[in-house]
Amino acid sequence: MKKTVILFIAVLLASTQLYGITADDIIRRMEAASDMSMVASGKMGITDSFGERVKKYTLHQSKDGKMLLEFTNPEDAGQKILRIDNEIYLYFPDAVEIVRIQGDALKDRVLGSDFSYEDLTREADETSTLDKYKAVLDEKEETVDGFACYKVILTATKKDVVYPKEILWIDKDLFAIRKAHLFSLTDKLLRTLHVRDIKKVNGKNVSTKMEMADAMKKDSKTTFTIDKYEIDTPIDPNIFSLEELTW
Amino acid sequence: MKFLILLAWKNLFRYKKRTFITCIAIAVGIAIFIWVDGFMMGFEKDSDKNLMDYETGSAQIINKKYFEEKDYLPLNYTVKNPGAILSILKDNNIPATKRITFGGEIFFGEGSRQMKVFGIDLETVNNVYRLDNDKLYVENSRKLAAGRNEIIIGEWLTEDLGIKMGATVEIRTRTKHGAYTTLTLTVAGIINTENPIVNKSCAFIPLDVANSALQMNGEVTDISVRFDEWKDLDKEVERVSGLISADYPDLVTKSYIDLFGGGGIMESKRSVINVMMFLVFVIATVGIANTMLIAVYERIREIGMMRALGMKDSGIRITFMFESIGIGLFGSIFGVILGSLLNAYTYFIGFDITGLIGRMDFGYRMVNIFKSTWNPGTMVLAFIIGPLIAILVSMIPSSKALKMEVTDCLRYQ
Numbered sequence: 295m296k297k298t299v300i301l302f303i304a305v306l307l308a309s310t311q312l313y314g315i316t317a318d319d320i321i322r323r324m325e326a327a328s329d330m331s332m333v334a335s336g337k338m339g340i341t342d343s344f345g346e347r348v349k350k351y352t353l354h355q356s357k358d359g360k361m362l363l364e365f366t367n368p369e370d371a372g373q374k375i376l377r378i379d380n381e382i383y384l385y386f387p388d389a390v391e392i393v394r395i396q397g398d399a400l401k402d403r404v405l406g407s408d409f410s411y412e413d414l415t416r417e418a419d420e421t422s423t424l425d426k427y428k429a430v431l432d433e434k435e436e437t438v439d440g441f442a443c444y445k446v447i448l449t450a451t452k453k454d455v456v457y458p459k460e461i462l463w464i465d466k467d468l469f470a471i472r473k474a475h476l477f478s479l480t481d482k483l484l485r486t487l488h489v490r491d492i493k494k495v496n497g498k499n500v501s502t503k504m505e506m507a508d509a510m511k512k513d514s515k516t517t518f519t520i521d522k523y524e525i526d527t528p529i530d531p532n533i534f535s536l537e538e539l540t541w
Numbered sequence: 542m543k544f545l546i547l548l549a550w551k552n553l554f555r556y557k558k559r560t561f562i563t564c565i566a567i568a569v570g571i572a573i574f575i576w577v578d579g580f581m582m583g584f585e586k587d588s589d590k591n592l593m594d595y596e597t598g599s600a601q602i603i604n605k606k607y608f609e610e611k612d613y614l615p616l617n618y619t620v621k622n623p624g625a626i627l628s629i630l631k632d633n634n635i636p637a638t639k640r641i642t643f644g645g646e647i648f649f650g651e652g653s654r655q656m657k658v659f660g661i662d663l664e665t666v667n668n669v670y671r672l673d674n675d676k677l678y679v680e681n682s683r684k685l686a687a688g689r690n691e692i693i694i695g696e697w698l699t700e701d702l703g704i705k706m707g708a709t710v711e712i713r714t715r716t717k718h719g720a721y722t723t724l725t726l727t728v729a730g731i732i733n734t735e736n737p738i739v740n741k742s743c744a745f746i747p748l749d750v751a752n753s754a755l756q757m758n759g760e761v762t763d764i765s766v767r768f769d770e771w772k773d774l775d776k777e778v779e780r781v782s783g784l785i786s787a788d789y790p791d792l793v794t795k796s797y798i799d800l801f802g803g804g805g806i807m808e809s810k811r812s813v814i815n816v817m818m819f820l821v822f823v824i825a826t827v828g829i830a831n832t833m834l835i836a837v838y839e840r841i842r843e844i845g846m847m848r849a850l851g852m853k854d855s856g857i858r859i860t861f862m863f864e865s866i867g868i869g870l871f872g873s874i875f876g877v878i879l880g881s882l883l884n885a886y887t888y889f890i891g892f893d894i895t896g897l898i899g900r901m902d903f904g905y906r907m908v909n910i911f912k913s914t915w916n917p918g919t920m921v922l923a924f925i926i927g928p929l930i931a932i933l934v935s936m937i938p939s940s941k942a943l944k945m946e947v948t949d950c951l952r953y954q
Binding site for chain 1: 610613648651653711713715716718719720721722723724725756
């Protein structure tokens with residue numbers, strides 16, 4: 295009898311986990327699956343009305359949100375973007391100068407791409423998405439590129455968020471974003487993010503190919519590709535310092 | 542002395558051709574100096590006027606932090622109680638208006654452009670800005686009305702994007718709190734001002750529409766004020782600052798010069814003008830000097846003859862000096878007259894520079910007709926400089942001749 299009760303409770307718990315998952319749970323699991331340090335290199339393809347440009351980069355990212363992005367393609371070689379504690383610093387080798395990006399300058403685009411410096415600081419924000427948004431799970435199941443996804447609608451609970459509404463399509467198996475639509479306060483679709491490839495490594499999700507497009511412009515798209523990566527490997531903390539930035 | 546003056550005077554008319562040519566050289570140099578100076582001054586004056594008329598007013602009361610980041614048009618550093626400040630300004634007879642200035646991207650069809658938008662208080666905007674002239678508006682334009690989602694756009698921008706009157710455009714921008722938002726607006730009017738920046742990249746919408754869309758909660762980015770042109774700008778700015786600063790320590794009053802690139806751009810442009818004026822001055826001086834040198838060198842034999850007849854060196858030097866003063870004076874008079882005539886043409890009629898510069902942005906707020914201004918200071922300076930240069934330049938060869946042996950002077954070729 296005792297065994298039967300335990301079995302019943304176990305089945306009940308499992309079924310709750312399977313069928314009673316909430317939008318908040320999905321967001322938390324998604325955040326947990328992307329919490330990692332990483333060393334990577336790859337390409338950033340920027341397409342706009344002037345044509346297409348390709349930038350190469352190396353990336354160091356710590357678990358606590360620090361990031362160093364260095365461009366390696368000949369035209370931009372040596373340009374670095376350092377993110378520490380929600381602050382962005384730029385280093386231009388020609389000027390041999392470190393520039394702190396602050397205030398409204400954070401809205402500027404990174405090398406003319408569809409990512410702003412603000413997007414970079416947003417990524418580093420250690421607070422959970424749930425602290426700023428109310429998440430609602432759309433009951434209708436959808437697939438993206440053939441993968442079954444949860445459709446989670448985020449509505450801002452605070453005024454200072456960049457996108458007051460977001461719709462995320464989160465892979466049911468990986469708990470990784472497959473697609474995202476970012477909206478304005480007036481519910482206008484502004485940007486679309488499409489993650490083309492995700493690699494699962496040690497329980498963490500690495501988005502190795504993603505496209506960010508400006509939904510209001512016809513020919514505006516930035517493709518971010520990771521060619522090589524290592525996750526959760528030790529990174530010298532000094533690499534994320536202003537002193538190291540100029541080296 | 543009377544004899545020497547008379548001799549110099551006679552000499553002036555004895556060598557009529559040479560005197561005439563030298564005078565012409567001085568006159569042309571001085572005329573060009575006066576004309577170019579008037580031109581440059583007019584350029585700067587008109588540019589400043591167009592800046593004040595459509596973009597900055599004479600000065601603005603803004604948040605101190607806004608001033609630090611003014612190039613990014615932030616909405617989070619505001620004037621929180623514009624009504625109270627406008628009331629103070631009104632009590633002191635200072636014309637003022639409140640505005641919300643923000644940056645955004647305008648979308649129409651498949652095109653888009655970055656632009657600056659002014660949310661204007663329709664009741665008071667013309668206290669400071671010059672948007673009430675019907676001639677500025679393209680045919681069928683109508684004025685903005687409070688509460689209506691309408692926009693008036695610079696003509697060049699509408700041409701770039703193919704926007705027609707009555708079309709619906711979309712502006713993507715940020716709220717005061719930083720969230721993305723969009724404004725859907727109907728084009729009520731198209732404006733063609735004397736300010737190319739306004740024509741190329743600016744638009745106007747009702748203040749209440751901007752206030753609501755940007756979640757400004759009644760706050761504004763600036764209170765623009767206007768001073769009479771003849772009043773001292775710095776003193777007026779100080780006066781306004783004195784009225785405001787005690788009760789509103791977070792606000793600061795800045796002149797249009799400070800607002801337009803913090804004075805740095807203005808200063809660099811002035812430096813360019815000063816360099817140009819210096820070059821014109823050098824060219825004019827070299828022209829005058831050259832003609833004077835030739836005129837005096839030609840007369841070394843005559844100097845030798847005067848010395849042989851027993852005339853003292855000091856007498857010869859004084860005669861040449863008076864001659865030079867005479868030539869300089871005649872040249873200066875002609876130069877000022879000629880310069881004034883040229884300047885009068887560009888002052889009253891001007892040059893149409895539309896075809897020359899097209900829509901090129903060269904920093905100045907200038908378009909269409911390019912007019913000069915009168916600068917009495919330069920005219921007086923030029924009038925004095927003419928005879929002075931003539932004296933200085935004539936002294937070199939005459940001194941040289943006086944150091945020579947009389948026989949050498951007489952043989953000088």
